Amino acid sequence: MKETAASFIAKSTIKANDLEHRRKINFNISRYNAVVPQGKQQFADVMQAREHAKNIKWRAIETLDQQLEEFELQITKRGAKVIWAEDAQQALDEIGKICAEKNCKTVVKSKSMVTEEVHLNHYLESKGIESIETDLGEYIQQLDEEPPYHIVTPAMHKSKEDVAKLFTEKLGTQPGLTPEQLTLVARQKLREKYIQAEVGVTGANFIIADIGGVAVTENEGNARLSTAFPKTHIVIVGIEKVIPSLTDLSLFWPLLATYGTGQKVTVYNTVLSGPKQPGETDGPEEMYVILLDNGRTNLLKNPQTREALYCIRCGACLNACPVYKNIGGHAYGTTYSGPIGSVITPHLRGLNEYKHLSYASSLCGNCTEVCPVRINLHELLLENRHEAVVEGDSSLSERIAWKAWRQASMNRKMMNAGNGKLKNWVVNKVFKGWTTYRSELNFSQKTFNEMWQEKNK
Amino acid sequence: MSARERILAAVKNSQPEHTPLPDIAFLKEPVLASKEQFATIVQAIGATIFFVKDITEVKEILQEKFQQLPRKITSIAALAGIADVNWIAADPHSLENVDLAILDARLGVCENGAVWLTENEMVQRVTPFIADSLAIVLTADKLVATMHAAYEVIGDSQYGFASFIAGPSKTADIEQSLVLGAHGPRNMFIFLIH
Ligand code: SF4
Numbered sequence: 001m002k003e004t005a006a007s008f009i010a011k012s013t014i015k016a017n018d019l020e021h022r023r024k025i026n027f028n029i030s031r032y033n034a035v036v037p038q039g040k041q042q043f044a045d046v047m048q049a050r051e052h053a054k055n056i057k058w059r060a061i062e063t064l065d066q067q068l069e070e071f072e073l074q075i076t077k078r079g080a081k082v083i084w085a086e087d088a089q090q091a092l093d094e095i096g097k098i099c100a101e102k103n104c105k106t107v108v109k110s111k112s113m114v115t116e117e118v119h120l121n122h123y124l125e126s127k128g129i130e131s132i133e134t135d136l137g138e139y140i141q142q143l144d145e146e147p148p149y150h151i152v153t154p155a156m157h158k159s160k161e162d163v164a165k166l167f168t169e170k171l172g173t174q175p176g177l178t179p180e181q182l183t184l185v186a187r188q189k190l191r192e193k194y195i196q197a198e199v200g201v202t203g204a205n206f207i208i209a210d211i212g213g214v215a216v217t218e219n220e221g222n223a224r225l226s227t228a229f230p231k232t233h234i235v236i237v238g239i240e241k242v243i244p245s246l247t248d249l250s251l252f253w254p255l256l257a258t259y260g261t262g263q264k265v266t267v268y269n270t271v272l273s274g275p276k277q278p279g280e281t282d283g284p285e286e287m288y289v290i291l292l293d294n295g296r297t298n299l300l301k302n303p304q305t306r307e308a309l310y311c312i313r314c315g316a317c318l319n320a321c322p323v324y325k326n327i328g329g330h331a332y333g334t335t336y337s338g339p340i341g342s343v344i345t346p347h348l349r350g351l352n353e354y355k356h357l358s359y360a361s362s363l364c365g366n367c368t369e370v371c372p373v374r375i376n377l378h379e380l381l382l383e384n385r386h387e388a389v390v391e392g393d394s395s396l397s398e399r400i401a402w403k404a405w406r407q408a409s410m411n412r413k414m415m416n417a418g419n420g421k422l423k424n425w426v427v428n429k430v431f432k433g434w435t436t437y438r439s440e441l442n443f444s445q446k447t448f449n450e451m452w453q454e455k456n457k
Numbered sequence: 458m459s460a461r462e463r464i465l466a467a468v469k470n471s472q473p474e475h476t477p478l479p480d481i482a483f484l485k486e487p488v489l490a491s492k493e494q495f496a497t498i499v500q501a502i503g504a505t506i507f508f509v510k511d512i513t514e515v516k517e518i519l520q521e522k523f524q525q526l527p528r529k530i531t532s533i534a535a536l537a538g539i540a541d542v543n544w545i546a547a548d549p550h551s552l553e554n555v556d557l558a559i560l561d562a563r564l565g566v567c568e569n570g571a572v573w574l575t576e577n578e579m580v581q582r583v584t585p586f587i588a589d590s591l592a593i594v595l596t597a598d599k600l601v602a603t604m605h606a607a608y609e610v611i612g613d614s615q616y617g618f619a620s621f622i623a624g625p626s627k628t629a630d631i632e633q634s635l636v637l638g639a640h641g642p643r644n645m646f647i648f649l650i651h
Contacts, residue, residue, distance in 0.1 A: 031633040042568055062475060065468045078617060084461040136639060137630035153630060160632045179631040187640055195550055211615070221586045221626040221641025228583035229549065239464065250608040253621075254569070264498075265569040265604070267627055268586075268641070270620040277617050282549045282581035293464045301471035 004333060005356035012327035012360070021157060021328060028156050029319050035262030036316075042254055042264045053251055054374045057310035060209075060242050061300070067209040067242045068291065074212025078274030080287040087294050088118035094290060095120065095201070095234060099129055102232050104198040108190075110216075110223035111135035112203025113151050113313060114236050114292060117335045117348075120201065131201075132193045134222035136186050143170045149329035151336060152260050152315035157328055190222065200226035200284070204237040205312070206252060207289070210245045213273040214289065217253060217266045224268055233275065233284040239291050240300075240309040246271070252312065259314035259372040295348035304383045308343050310373040317367035317377055323360050332357065339367035339377045346384055355388035420445040490567050490600040492651060498570035502624035503637050504645035512536070515594055515648045523557055526590075531559035532580045533594060549583045558588035558642075564599045565647075566607050571623035572647070573607060575616045582618050590644040591622070597651035 015021055043049045060067055072082045085091035099107070107129055109115060121142070124131040133142040137154035141147065144166055148154035155163065160179050167173045173185055194200075202223050206215040214235050216223050227233050243252060249269070257263040276283035299305050318324045318338030329337040334345045334354070342357035358381050367377040423443040444451075458466075496506045509515050512535045519539050523529065529540035530552070536542075540559055544552065552558075560579065562572035572593050574585060585591050601607050611619075626641030637643055 028633050062473050064472060065465050068465065068468070084459070084464050086460050086464060090460060134640065135630070136628045140630065153633070155630055156633075158631075163631050180636050182631060183628055183636045183639055187638070190640060191553070195553065219626065220628045220639030222639070224586040224620070225583065225640055228581075228586065239468070245612075247605075247608040247612045250604040254604060261629065264502075265566075265571050265621065265623045267502075267623050267625070268620055269571070269623075270618070271616070272618050273615075274617045276582075280576065280582075280617070281546050282583055283576075283618060291464070293467070297464065297467035297471050300468065303473065306473065 002353055002356070004353045007333055008331060008356055008360070011331040011333070015327045015331050022326065024157055024159050025325055025328060027159075028153070029325060032153075032262060032319050036258065037262075039254075039258030039262045039264055042258070049251060049255065050372050050374050053255055053312075053372060054310060056243060056248050056251070057312075057373055058307075060244055061240065061306065061309050063244075064239065064242065064300070067244060068239060070209040071207050071212055071242060072291075074210070075214075075273055075289060076212070078212065078277070080212075080274045080289055083288055083290045085290050085292045085294070088292075091118050091236060091290050091292050091294070092120065092123045094288075095236070096123065096127055098232065098234060098288060099124070099127065099199055102198050104129055104232075106193065106197040107131045107199045107201055108134050108193055108197040108226045108230060109138075110200075110202045110218065110226045111138050111154070112201070112236065113148075113335060114203050114238055115201060116148060117294065118236070118292070120236075132190070132197070134190050134193070134220075134226055135218070136183060136220060136222075139186055139190070140166065143167070147330070147335075149337075150315060150318060151313055151338075152318075157330075194225045194229045197226075197230045199232045199234060200230035201234045201236065202226055204235050204241055204289075205256060206243045206249065207237055207241050208244075208246050208249070208271070209242055211271075211273055213246060213271045215249060215253075215269070215271050217256060217269045219261070219263075219267045221268060224270060227270075227272060228283060231285045233272075233287045234290065235272075235288065236290040236292060238296055239293055240296050240311075255372045256312050256314050259312075259316040259370070299344060299347045302347070305343065305347060305380055307375050308340065308347075308380060310375055311340050311344075312373060313340075314372055316370045316372065320366040320370045322362055322364060322366070327360070332360070339381070340375070343375075343377055343380045343384065346388075351384070351388055351391060355384060358382075358384040358388065488602040490602045490606075492567075492597050492600060492649060495565055495567040495570060495600055496649070498567070499624070499647055502570050503627065504570070504624045504647055506647045506649060509648050509650055511650060512594070515650070518648070519559070519592075526556040528555050529557045529559065530555055530584075530588075532578065533559060533561060545580055547581075549581050549587075552581065552583060552587050555584075555588040557590045557592060558584050559592040559594065560585060562593045562595045562599070564601055564607060564610060565595050565649075566602075566604055566621070567600055568603050569623060571604075571607075571621040573611060573619065573621055575619040577616075579618070579620075585620070585622060586626075586641045588642055590646065591625075591642040592646040592648065593622075594648045594650065597649055 121131045133139045140155040150156040164177045168175045204214045257266045275287040324338045346354040361381045365378045420443040530544045531540035565572045625645045626639045628639035
């Protein structure tokens with residue numbers, strides 16, 4: 001077994017039995033579940049809104065090269081610089097170059113999964129640059145030296161007591177602070193950083209082709225401050241995030257808010273289309289947009305999995321997934337967890353290393369049910385399993401077992417051979433894997449043939 | 458070949474054939490803007506609304522309720538007597554201790570309580586996000602019913618930086634419990650002139 005798979009199984013086995021972890025996750029997800037229906041009320045017909053959103057993304061992905069070129073053309077006109085990066089290393093090198101040029105000591109970062117994907121913090125640290133997460137959830141995770149647990153709510157697995165304790169340990173605050181007090185502490189600590197930082201790094205929720213804009217949505221205001229104070233603003237974004245027109249936001253912003261956090265609209269929805277213009281006193285002097293591929297064209301190439309590129313990273317499929325809720329976001333060992341992570345990671349980082357994630361599913365289909373852009377997530381998981389087998393990535397013992405199974409089940413004589421007890425013993429004891437996570441299998445004492453003959457006597 | 462050319466080539470070679478999209482009539486029946494709905498939603502998202510008849514009344518309320526705030530700034534000339542108007546070219550870092558920023562908004566959306574500000578109204582990009590409290594002056598004729606209608610108004614203009622703002626800054630990152638005042642303003646007031 002691959003190391004990635006072995007570690008996944010080990011971690012998920014432990015987490016699945018951690019009742020306290022399960023309690024916290026269920027509590028937090030129940031709060032999310034309670035508000036989502038309120039957000040949905042804003043749509044006259046939610047289903048139609050979702051279909052419409054899927055169509056827009058469909059068109060965008062179908063014409064991705066033109067959309068990207070249009071975006072580049074438009075935003076360049078307003079003075080931003082567009083950089084293309086094929087993989088994580090290229091993106092990091094470009095950011096490193098910019099930071100070196102600006103003599104940068106401190107970077108403020110607002111929440112961005114792409115920067116997690118390329119491990120930006122780690123890279124900056126290795127260059128002696130301090131990189132500060134400014135989203136409260138990310139800030140908590142950074143203090144705890146843990147990656148985000150969830151793509152929308154990074155510290156979802158921590159209770160308020162956990163966070164208070166962490167602040168006491170790392171920041172020396174009084175023990176037992178409330179969420180209000182903790183937020184205030186973070187607010188004060190981070191204010192200093194916005195002002196100090198030479199470079200602000202953000203992701204983008206969408207990039208808008210027709211006006212050459214970058215759309216960023218958030219509740220806290222940290223992304224605004226990260227893009228307003230530092231003299232240089234770097235946006236790093238996956239190439240699939242493009243939408244054709246500014247007016248499409250009238251649909252995507254409410255959808256993302258509703259499926260992400262159950263709000264009608266998030267507090268700040270901003271469109272940036274370039275650095276400070278002549279005559280303005282404020283805003284970054286330079287703006288860079290890094291368009292990252294990093295395996296996304298692999299997903300695009302494959303007609304079956306292409307639709308995974310429609311994802312707007314709302315996190316709804318994670319919250320809906322019975323596997324995620326039991327093993328938690330860290331067991332996956334990937335940047336993107338939950339159903340969407342299981343679908344895309346094998347294509348972004350190698351089928352062989354990550355195909356085991358295709359089995360981290362009960363195929364209940366709840367993810368497909370909730371996805372605002374109607375991605376057929378559970379079918380894509382099946383597709384990944386299929387591909388792994390076709391590409392010969394299944395293990396030898398698995399292939400032998402299936403071959404034997406096929407021969408036996410196609411051959412009446414073999415099916416009739418041995419009584420139920422013997423079959424029970426073979427499955428439950430010889431193939432020990434079967435009973436690790438399941439109760440014992442019970443074969444009928446009589447074979448089908450015997451029952452058929454009795455019935456037709 | 459540069460990274461740009463290689464990525465674009467990879468995209469081009471992997472793209473699907475053009476297919477006609479299923480036709481979906483998406484738009485709801487046109488709805489009318491309602492200031493009552495706007496007010497209800499604005500309050501539900503944590504802001505305070507004042508119905509006023511003109512800018513003089515805004516002035517009166519500001520004087521009465523916000524006099525004790527030491528540093529007030531505004532971009533509205535008519536409010537020059539009560540708030541500082543000489544900050545337009547100031548170093549943005551000097552705005553860090555602003556208690557109240559009073560700004561115009563381009564439009565307000567009834568269905569979700571958001572107001573739309575471009576760089577023009579913000580004066581400096583950082584203003585509506587750094588102030589401790591934010592006050593918005595909006596005339597009722599600038600209300601639109603839906604987000605969709607809003608985009609019909611703003612869709613074709615050009616701006617470097619613009620933002621929908623819906624209520625005070627908030628976070629629910631700790632146990633999903635809502636806290637007002639994360640990094641941006643802790644309070645938001647809307648003066649609706651009608
Ligand atoms: S796959 Fe769908 S539900 Fe999951 S994060 Fe993406 S958009 Fe949301």
